[in-house]
Each structure stands twice: as C-alpha cells, then as structure tokens.
Amino acid sequence: xxxxxxxxxxxxxxxxxxxxxxxxxxxxxxxxxxxxxxxxxxxxxxxxxxxxxxxxxxxxxxxxxxxxxxxxxxxxxxxxxxxxxxxxxxxxxxxxxxxxxxxxxxxxxxxxxxxxxxxxxxxxxxxxxxxxxxxxxxxxxxxxxxxxxxxxxxxxxxxxxxxxxxxxxxxxxxxxxxxxxxxxxxxxxxxxxxxxxxxxxxxxxxxxxxxxxxxxxxxxxxxxxxxxxxxxxxxxxxxxxxxxxxxxxxxxxxxxxxxxxxxxxxxxxxxxxxxxxxxxxxxxxxxxxxxxxxxxxxxxxxxxxxxxxxxxxxxxxxxxxxxxxxxxxxxxxxxx
Numbered sequence: 001x002x003x004x005x006x007x008x009x010x011x012x013x014x015x016x017x018x019x020x021x022x023x024x025x026x027x028x029x030x031x032x033x034x035x036x037x038x039x040x041x042x043x044x045x046x047x048x049x050x051x052x053x054x055x056x057x058x059x060x061x062x063x064x065x066x067x068x069x070x071x072x073x074x075x076x077x078x079x080x081x082x083x084x085x086x087x088x089x090x091x092x093x094x095x096x097x098x099x100x101x102x103x104x105x106x107x108x109x110x111x112x113x114x115x116x117x118x119x120x121x122x123x124x125x126x127x128x129x130x131x132x133x134x135x136x137x138x139x140x141x142x143x144x145x146x147x148x149x150x151x152x153x154x155x156x157x158x159x160x161x162x163x164x165x166x167x168x169x170x171x172x173x174x175x176x177x178x179x180x181x182x183x184x185x186x187x188x189x190x191x192x193x194x195x196x197x198x199x200x201x202x203x204x205x206x207x208x209x210x211x212x213x214x215x216x217x218x219x220x221x222x223x224x225x226x227x228x229x230x231x232x233x234x235x236x237x238x239x240x241x242x243x244x245x246x247x248x249x250x251x252x253x254x255x256x257x258x259x260x261x262x263x264x265x266x267x268x269x270x271x272x273x274x275x276x277x278x279x280x281x282x283x284x285x286x287x288x289x290x291x292x293x294x295x296x297x298x299x300x301x302x303x304x305x306x307x308x309x310x311x312x313x314x315x316x317x318x319x320x321x322x323x324x325x326x327x328x329x330x331x332x333x334x335x336x
Contacts, residue, residue, distance in 0.1 A: 031131060031148030031188075032056055033180040034071035035158055038120040038141040039169040043200025044211065045069045045116060048173040050193040050223060052186045057194020057215040065209035066118050066202030068094060074112035074130045074147050077105060085206065088117050098123040112136070114143040118200070133187075139163055144176060150184030157183045170197050170212050170230055177223055193222035195230070211237065235265035239274065251282045269295045273302050280325060281315055293328040303329045 032051030039045070047069040049060045062081030063069035068088040072080040080101055087097040094115040102108045102125060109129040116122050120141035126134055134147035137159045144158035161179035165172045173195055181190065193216045199209035214229045216222040242257035258275035265271050276291035295302045303326055309315035310322075 031186060032060060032073050033144070033146035033149065033154055033158065033177070033185065034060060034073060034114065035142060035144045035162060035173055035176045036069045036071050036114045036116045036122070037143075037162065037169060037173060038069075038116045038118070038122075039172075040120060040141055042169065043118070044169045044197055045118060045200075046169050046173050046195070046197040046212075047071050048177055048193075048195040049073070050177050050181065050185065050190060050226075052188035052191045054192055055215070055217045056192040057196075057217075061194045061196050063196040063198045063210075064089070064202070064206045065198035066200060068097075068115060068117040069196065069198070071114045071145065072111070073145070074127065074134070075107065075110040077107070077111055077113075080111070080113050084113075084115055088115070089202075093117055093119070094121045094123040098125060112145055112147050114145050116141065116143065118202075144180075146180065148187055149180075150187040154180045154183045154185065170195065170234075173197070174223075174227055174230060177226075181223055190220075190222055192216050192218055193226045195226060232265055235261040235268070235271060238264065239271065242274075242278075246278065251278065254278055255282075269298050269302060273305075277306070277309070277315060280321065285321065285324065289325065289328055292325050296329045300329055 032049055032053065034047065034049035036047045045063055045068060047061045047063050049056055049071060059076050059078050060071055060073050062085055064085050067085050070081050070084045072078065083101060084097050087100065088094065094117040098113060098115050105111065109127040111125060111127045112130050112134065114124040114136065122138050122141065122143045124136045124138055124143040124145055126136050126145060130147040133149040133152035135152060135155050136143060136145035137155045139159055142162055144155045146154045157179045158176040162172050162176040165175045195212055195214050196210065197212040199211060203209045212230065212233050214226060214233060216225045219225045238257045238261035242254040245253035245257060255275060255278060258278065262271045262275065272291045273295045276288040276295065279288035306325065310317040
C-alpha cells in the first residue's frame with residue numbers, strides 16, 4: 001500500500017508541475033556535474049555537485065543514511081530526490097526506482113538523474129535533450145554525470161579519478177569534482193557546490209547520521225571553499241565523537257578524539273578549549289594549562305565561559321582549580 005501511495009504521489013506531482021496541456025513550463029536549466037557513490041568498505045553513501053547556479057546543493061543533492069543518494073539535474077525535477085529516496089527505502093533498487101520515476105515523467109528527455117542505493121546498485125539517465133556536452137559513465141558503486149560542459153571529457157575524467165583515488169569517501173568525491181573542473185567544467189563557469197555523505201545504517205529519518213552536509217551557495221572558487229570546509233568538518237566530527245565518548249564516561253576515548261580534531265584544525269580555540277576542560281576535569285591539570293593559555297591568549301572571553309560551566313554541571317565546582325586555570329589569562333586581561 002505504501003508503494004502504491006508513493007507512485008500515485010509521483011504521478012500527481014508530475015501532473016502538477018506540467019501545465020494543463022501536459023507541457024511543462026519553460027525552466028532555466030541547472031546544468032552541472034555531479035557524482036553519486038557507495039563505499040563498499042564503510043557502507044557510506046555520498047553525492048557531490050558543482051555548477052554555475054546559485055545554491056545548487058539545495059535542489060540537486062539528496063541522500064539518506066542506509067537508503068541511498070540521488071543527483072537530479074539538467075532541467076531539474078526536484079521530486080526525483082525525495083520520491084527516489086522513499087522508493088529505495090521501501091525496498092526498491094536504484095534501477096527500479098529510476099525506471100519507475102522516469103515512467104511518470106513526460107519530460108524525461110531533458111532530465112539527468114543518477115542514483116545509488118545502500119547495496120551499491122547504480123542507475124543513471126541522461127535525456128536526449130540535455131544540453132551538450134552531456135553524458136555519464138558508471139562504475140562499481142558509483143556514477144558520474146554532467147551536462148552543459150565545455151568538453152565531453154568531464155564524466156570520463158571524474159570516473160578515472162574516483163576509481164583510482166584511495167581514502168575516505170568524502171575525499172574521493174572531492175577529487176572527482178576537482179578532476180571535472182580541470183577538464184573545463186561547466187561552460188558557463190562556476191558558482192556553487194555541495195557534498196553530502198551519510199552513514200551505512202538508517203536512522204529512520206532523513207536528517208540523522210549525516211557525516212558531511214556542506215553547501216557553498218555562491219563563491220568565485222566553490223570547490224576550493226568546499227575543500228576547506230571538508231577539513232573543518234572532519235575536525236568537528238572528531239569533536240562530536242569525543243563528546244559522545246564523554247556521555248558514556250570514556251574520558252580517554254574523548255581525549256583521543258579531541259586530539260585528532262586539534263591536529264586537523266590547529267589554532268581554532270574551540271578545538272583546544274573543550275579538550276582542556278576535559279583534561280582538567282579528569283585530573284590532568286598540568287596537561288590542560290598550556291591549552292588554556294593558548295585559548296585565553298586568543299580571546300579572554302573563553303575564561304568567562306569557563307567560569308559559567310560549574311553552575312550547569314559541566315566542570316567541577318572547585319575554586320582552587322578554577323583559580324589555577326584562570327592564572328593562564330594574559331596579565332593585561334586580568335587587570336581589566
């Protein structure tokens with residue numbers, strides 16, 4: 001019954017988007033290059049995109065942990081995203097899902113859509129009326145697609161790069177985007193980019209277990225900015241894992257994660273403050289003081305934040321301990 005309702009909704013949505021005469025109103029094309037992929041080692045699923053179009057990630061990229069990932073582009077029919085995920089969640093493969101949605105679309109000739117499901121099955125469609133250069137190439141667990149490119153070598157270059165790049169899925173997706181741009185990319189230039197990587201197990205809702213969820217809405221160098229944010233996101237992922245360890249009183253595990261975050265994103269006071277707090281609270285006062293000093297030197301307001309933590313149970317209510325730590329505030333700040 002659930003599947004029938006999804007199909008009925010897809011049909012009705014297509015009719016709404018089309019005019020009363022069945023011909024879809026003219027839309028501006030969101031032409032771009034993208035990749036959807038499944039990591040057979042980790043079970044992670046991802047999608048990444050770059051385009052000369054504002055906020056491309058808000059309409060092209062769709063992904064849900066334990067379900068799949070979708071890129072819907074060219075003359076975009078956004079419903080391929082949410083409906084595609086619903087169909088895959090109901091048990092349909094990527095191929096079955098895409099075939100079913102294309103069957104309800106009277107304008108499939110101008111669509112370009114790629115999907116990968118949680119088993120690594122891939123499906124892709126490039127309509128005959130997508131603006132050249134347009135095409136796609138698929139490999140084991142992934143698909144690269146593009147339209148309105150300067151050259152017809154873009155998707156092949158993406159495929160070669162993704163296939164030969166090692167490391168985490170997020171880095172392989174990023175490398176594929178960079179290889180597309182190296183081939184000339186979008187004939188109109190570049191403006192925005194986005195990347196989503198989700199975990200292997202479903203949380204039952206679409207917004208959970210997103211490992212990376214990054215969007216560059218408008219930037220002269222969107223891929224460079226996306227790559228910068230990936231580094232920061234990696235650091236915060238370790239911070240978040242450290243916090244998770246603390247909730248189960250795994251102080252050593254938390255400190256290890258916090259240390260990794262500091263290595264990835266050195267100089268950020270957030271990355272030093274919370275590890276220092278954890279160290280001091282667990283008795284490692286001498287190790288915490290150099291970190292506190294670096295943080296307070298950057299901005300003494302972190303010292304004020306520290307004073308507020310004992311009242312909410314986030315730090316020992318120990319006057320002597322606080323005094324020792326606050327002695328690391330620069331002298332000129334203490335005088336104020």
